Amino acid sequence: MNKYIKYILLLLAVVLVAYKSVYFEKLSERKSNNTAIAFDATAFSKKLWLQQFPVKLDNAVALPVLMEAINKSSTTAFTQYTNALAVGNYRYALVKLDAVVTSVKEDEVLINVQAGDSVLQASLATEFIYGNSIRDASGLVQVKDYPNTSDLNSISEALNKIVRSEVLPSFKSAVKKGNTVNAVAAVELNKEHIHWQGLEFIPLRISIKQ
Amino acid sequence: MSQNKIDIKKFQSLIALLLLCIVLGLMTDKFFTAENGLNVLRQVAVNICIATGMTLIVLTAGIDLSVGSVLALCGAVTAGLFKNGLEFPSSDLFVGFTMLGAILAGLLLGALIGWINGFSITKFNVPPFVATLAMLTIARGFTMLYTKGHPISNLGKDFANIGSGTFIEIPVPVWLAIVVVIIAVVVTQKTRLGRYIYAIGGNEQAAKLSGINIKKVKLIVYSLAGSLAALGGIIVTARLDSAQPNAGISYELDAIAAVVIGGTSLSGGKGSVRGTVLGAIIIGVLNNGLVLLNVSPFWQQVVKGAVILLAVIIDKLGEKKE
Numbered sequence: 001m002n003k004y005i006k007y008i009l010l011l012l013a014v015v016l017v018a019y020k021s022v023y024f025e026k027l028s029e030r031k032s033n034n035t036a037i038a039f040d041a042t043a044f045s046k047k048l049w050l051q052q053f054p055v056k057l058d059n060a061v062a063l064p065v066l067m068e069a070i071n072k073s074s075t076t077a078f079t080q081y082t083n084a085l086a087v088g089n090y091r092y093a094l095v096k097l098d099a100v101v102t103s104v105k106e107d108e109v110l111i112n113v114q115a116g117d118s119v120l121q122a123s124l125a126t127e128f129i130y131g132n133s134i135r136d137a138s139g140l141v142q143v144k145d146y147p148n149t150s151d152l153n154s155i156s157e158a159l160n161k162i163v164r165s166e167v168l169p170s171f172k173s174a175v176k177k178g179n180t181v182n183a184v185a186a187v188e189l190n191k192e193h194i195h196w197q198g199l200e201f202i203p204l205r206i207s208i209k210q
Numbered sequence: 211m212s213q214n215k216i217d218i219k220k221f222q223s224l225i226a227l228l229l230l231c232i233v234l235g236l237m238t239d240k241f242f243t244a245e246n247g248l249n250v251l252r253q254v255a256v257n258i259c260i261a262t263g264m265t266l267i268v269l270t271a272g273i274d275l276s277v278g279s280v281l282a283l284c285g286a287v288t289a290g291l292f293k294n295g296l297e298f299p300s301s302d303l304f305v306g307f308t309m310l311g312a313i314l315a316g317l318l319l320g321a322l323i324g325w326i327n328g329f330s331i332t333k334f335n336v337p338p339f340v341a342t343l344a345m346l347t348i349a350r351g352f353t354m355l356y357t358k359g360h361p362i363s364n365l366g367k368d369f370a371n372i373g374s375g376t377f378i379e380i381p382v383p384v385w386l387a388i389v390v391v392i393i394a395v396v397v398t399q400k401t402r403l404g405r406y407i408y409a410i411g412g413n414e415q416a417a418k419l420s421g422i423n424i425k426k427v428k429l430i431v432y433s434l435a436g437s438l439a440a441l442g443g444i445i446v447t448a449r450l451d452s453a454q455p456n457a458g459i460s461y462e463l464d465a466i467a468a469v470v471i472g473g474t475s476l477s478g479g480k481g482s483v484r485g486t487v488l489g490a491i492i493i494g495v496l497n498n499g500l501v502l503l504n505v506s507p508f509w510q511q512v513v514k515g516a517v518i519l520l521a522v523i524i525d526k527l528g529e530k531k532e
Contacts, residue, residue: 023305025304025306
């Protein structure tokens with residue numbers, strides 16, 4: 001008898017724990033509810049690109065101006081001209097630049113940028129557009145608005161895709177060594193270790209001077 | 211005279227810990243603060259959970275190299291079930307998990323993995339080192355498959371409290387570690403299972419001849435160690451509010467180090483959970499002290515390795531004298 005009571009109590013405990021542990025819903029209903037509130041990063045980024053990026057690109061700082069400002073007072077310049085979502089030394093800026101193409105490679109275009117008295121050797125990324133440079137440089141996306149990190153990453157992914165598919169193909173097919181180009185580009189800068197030579201720019205608007 | 215020697219050996223971990231604390235206290239004024247003390251305890255809580263399970267295994271003359279990967283897998287599964295539940299499209303069914311349900315599922319998964327370790331060791335006579343080394347890779351692979359290499363984040367405030375909350379000013383992970391240690395001490399010191407564990411580690415053949423079901427005891431021990439690694443995984447996940455697919459890498463080494471420094475013999479049969487707790491705290495204090503003293507992370511690894519080696523040498527010298 002004692003044995004049976006023990007088993008019944010054990011069974012009751014298992015049922016109680018299971019009752020408190022799982023719940024059931026219809027998958028279709030749950031999905032339709034979730035779809036209504038799911039974040040569509042592609043649509044959001046497209047809207048951002050078409051409606052808010054043009055103004056940001058028009059008002060981007062010229063590279064020589066940024067360099068001079070940083071040389072004068074880096075703290076003020078980084079606050080005024082750059083953005084970053086993460087904590088750390090890396091900051092991102094949108095810059096206007098004029099450059100001469102020195103070499104066209106499979107995944108990048110090497111350029112010389114005239115900045116004041118100096119000539120910077122740099123590159124334009126034309127194939128591998130990854131990371132958060134575009135999103136962060138724009139300053140249009142704030143961490144506090146997105147409790148879900150994957151949403152933030154999806155925005156970067158969508159913006160990178162837009163640049164890969166809409167900005168770069170026509171440039172890649174037309175660019176030749178010796179061309180002069182005008183661009184507005186995103187660039188990553190390490191505020192503790194500033195190296196102006198060898199920077200990589202991601203073009204967001206680019207044209208070849210005829 | 212002999213009695214005195216045994217007493218000193220019994221307390222050597224405690225003496226080492228006290229000496230370490232005194233030296234660090236003299237070298238940096240930030241060491242002896244309540245905040246730092248709680249910080250150290252919070253950090254060692256996970257290792258105490260894992261190392262307690264490891265102690266039970268080492269006492270049976272076994273070893274478990276898979277605990278770090280089990281920690282990652284169980285942490286990920288707990289987070290995944292809690293956040294995303296289970297979907298069965300063919301039945302149009304969604305099974306959601308409450309926090310309790312997800313935690314229980316994680317602990318059960320840990321126990322199951324431990325049981326598989328024990329099964330391959332006892333049924334097929336696979337050496338524990340090899341069986342658990344294989345499980346280390348398998349569990350890590352499953353973690354990557356389950357998470358697709360991405361963290362599972364934003365698990366909510368209630369879940370995060372398990373890792374970063376406090377109860378009576380003491381961090382919740384510390385309370386969990388205290389409960390684990392009390393249960394483990396009672397099991398090893400006051401129960402038949404505990405006596406069997408020591409007997410198997412002391413002389414497996416003699417234990418077998420005296421009628422102990424060695425396979426059953428080992429299965430229980432490996433399952434317990436698996437579920438304790440899972441508990442560690444749940445704490446780590448809650449503390450980060452995110453299940454990281456690469457969590458727990460090299461945690462098995464910290465656990466083994468805690469066991470060895472705590473005086474448990476790797477050949478089995480000798481040692482205690484209390485010793486392991488001291489071992490885990492010594493490693494935690496050492497880590498903390500080296501950080502406070504701004505020692506390079508590369509040197510920290512060297513120092514930690516040297517301390518473990520020293521502990522084993524002292525243990526072996528003691529055994530020879532005996």
